[in-house]
Amino acid sequence: MSFFFPWQLKLAEIYLKNKNKIYANIIYGSNGVGKFEFAFSYAASLLCESDHDSIACGICVSCKLIAKNNHPDLKLIYPEYMNKFEISIEGKIFRYIDIIENNHLSKEIRIQQIRDLLPWLNITAHRGRKKIIIIHSANCLNEISSNALLKILEEPPLGVVFLIVTNILHKLSPTIISRCQLIHLPIPAKNVSLNWLSNATKLDSLNIEKYLAFTGGAPLKSFFLIKSSNDICPMWIMELLCNIYENKNFKLYSFLDVNFDKMSLFEWIDFFQKLYFDLMLTKFNDDVRYFIEIKNTILKISNKIDISSIMNMIIYLNNKNLLINNNNNINARLLVNVLLQKIISQIK
Ligand SMILES: [Zn+2]
Structure with a gap:
């Protein structure tokens, strides 16, 4: 029995062949490809007490402890503002880490979380095998906690394996990266995601394709979007885009209040x-990639913006993206307000 998603199974088998040689791993890839489930199943496979296969057997004592989230030799670290969730898909329990809605908890992995590991690192494994630490959203390590982790990686206790998970590889310190094996989880092939999503959601392929387009091909991101019964493009976004397009008496401040x-x-x-990105594509007479559902509105907006404004905005947004990745103390509402005003001012 395997916990891995179908698009991860082969990759897992390849890396698990060297499971006894490598103690530090970075698992990275886009949001919604199943990084946490991969790390969790990888940990289960490393801890599995059946010697028949490289993939966790699902029936030994260790695998049962994992299933109950109760394995004494597995530690999990993530920022406070996130939590671990479980969902049953086709009778299998999958796990994921997500942001807790409406909270003001710390977005960083703090030094204390790393320090708390120390006593555990120095005791022998309860089940006599390996001890595994999963650090999820490792891009949220601050400078101090990152240094503390580096110290542990420099003199790793025997039998401890690190699975460091991130969607932003460049946010990890280069010294940490240099000490780890890099495991990249790519966006799966479209037909693999389509198959899995049609079994998991019972939605027809044509609709699934729209979700996959919107999420850039990420199967889990598509899954949650479909499950939340949200339209690919919610009504309030439609309202926003129409208002941007019409550009008349748009009460931006009250819109953001709601x-x-x-x-x-x-x-x-x-x-x-x-x-x-879609506006740029339409300028080059290409098909929209993300907002397929509201292609006509995108076309209308595109006709009112010139190409240099679009390119400038793409660069501006990339910079803002880097800024928010490197700074947790940004006034988010102000930034969104400025961005929307910039867009409105570009429409002629
Ligand atoms: Zn097992």
């Missing part, structure tokens, strides 16, 4: 990036 909290800052920036 709608700002519906997306995180990362999602807002992501939304703007997708919008401008």
